[in-house]
Amino acid sequence: MNFSVYWQHADAVSKTLYFVLLVMSIATWTVFILRLMGTRQLKQQANIHLTEAISKLKAKLAPLGFDQRKAVAEQALLRQISVEKSSAEKGVSVLGTIASIAPFVGLFGTVWGIFHALVAVGKSGQAGLAQVATPVGEALIMTGLGLAVAIPAVLAYNICVRFNRTLTNDLQDHAHGLLIDTMLQQDSSAPKEQLKATDKVFVGGQV
Template sequence: MDFAQYWQYTDIITKSLFFILFALSIASWVTGIVRIYQSYQLSNNVVTDLTNTVNSQMQAHSVTDASQRKLVTEQVLMQNIARYRFSSEKGLPILGTTAAIAPFIGLFGTVWGIFHALHSIGESGQAGLGQVAGPVGEALIMTGLGLAVAIPAVVFYNIAVRMNRKTMHLANDTAYGLLAKSIDSTPTA
């Protein structure tokens, strides 16, 4: 069976489900690749960015009291780590949602295809293997498409989450070091 024959046999609901799965697939691949690239960039730059930001804030405020330095450093660190966390989570809802719903969309397409095939068999009155195997096989294509969309989305999601955990670990480690350093030293002018 070729794709043109399959496409000709399907109805508007199956075609709609196909286009939905196709759109989800494109969205998850683009989002996944962009998210992994951005997570990699963020992971490489988080230590330097935090250090530079804290140093520039300390010079801008030019406080000499240790408690004031600690307070300014804590506020700058908390604000920037929250920004990093927000930035690192962009796109993850698209990947998670795609991974969760694509198999169900494929399953719905399968159920709809089998219903459509059984309805055709009921109208023709013939239930031989030739009449059942083709339409049921075509209906199962939707399950395969749903899985083909969901699996890459899950992989991208898991890779991005793992990279984000590493980034947040680096950010927190750097923050603790910078906080301790701000208490022990006086700012440079």
Template sequence: MNFSVYWEHADAVSKTLYFVLLAMSIATWTVLVLRLLGTRQLKQIAYAQLSKALTGLKAKFAPLNFEQRKAVAEQALLRQIATEKASAEKGVAVLGTIASLAPFVGLFGTVWGIFHALVAVGKSGQAGLAQVATPVGEALIMTGFGLAVAIPAVIAYNICTRFNKTLSNELQDHAHSLLIDTMLQQDSAAKTEATAAQKGLVGGQA
């Protein structure tokens, strides 16, 4: 049975389920393509935001000692990492939902097709192939549609989840590097100021 025969015999419920699965499939491929195309850009933006988060704090470090500066910088980095991870998670929940629901939508279409087959048998009083072929074929097509939507959604979900884990690890490493560089710069600046102050004090006493 080809698709035109199925569409001709499908009722409103079956057609509605078809469009629901079609919308799910479009959403899955859209999220996956956008994520794959924006992978490098998302990482670069996240790195830039981490650097910006520390740059904005440098002016406030002056009255703080080393431990206080470190604590403030760590909190700023952790907050920014959480923000970037939340941004990277956009769309992943949609993929997970589609992967979970699509088989059940297809299963509902299968049940609906079998129901039509039983109704046809009841009306004719015979369980012949002519009475059940079209409804059973409709049921099998809906099962195939559900799997065709669910399988790519599961794969896309796993790809995005793996990318997010990798991004999280890379952000942690980059944040540690930024923290070390910032603390070394601040410590060096503090020592320079202390040395200059001592020289000034000695010169004033002389």
């Protein structure tokens, strides 16, 4: 298979599909590299944002009862966790989309190339194996390109999803600690039974 020969005989549709796959590949690696570079920073910023969210409520929590303070603090932390999860998921949908459609784009390019190759063979009047194998083999390049784009996108998507799950668990643990500290600071005389109730917070993202 000679890609230069294929490119010379490719029409506008085949060349357009090639550039589409090229853009997908660039987008995949760009998103993945940015996510890898920002992984540690994203986790640190998320923890800081949680701390800031609960710190802003301390003055408002003072006049409330224990149960009310606990409920308000829980809602503030859960809301901030949702914001951080949304921020962490940026770009992940792009990876999933590319991983899903790249093989089909490559397959469509192959089908299109084979169609034109067979039409050309039919017009030439020579239907031997030698005349058919070369153009058909060259058209299969598009399938290979589609897989070359899709496989890294799948791996990058799975890595990002796993990171997001780990981040969510870490945020829930951090929020749990913040909630305990806040309740202790707001009411140092609160019964231990009430404080133990906070142990059920953020299990599966629910109170």
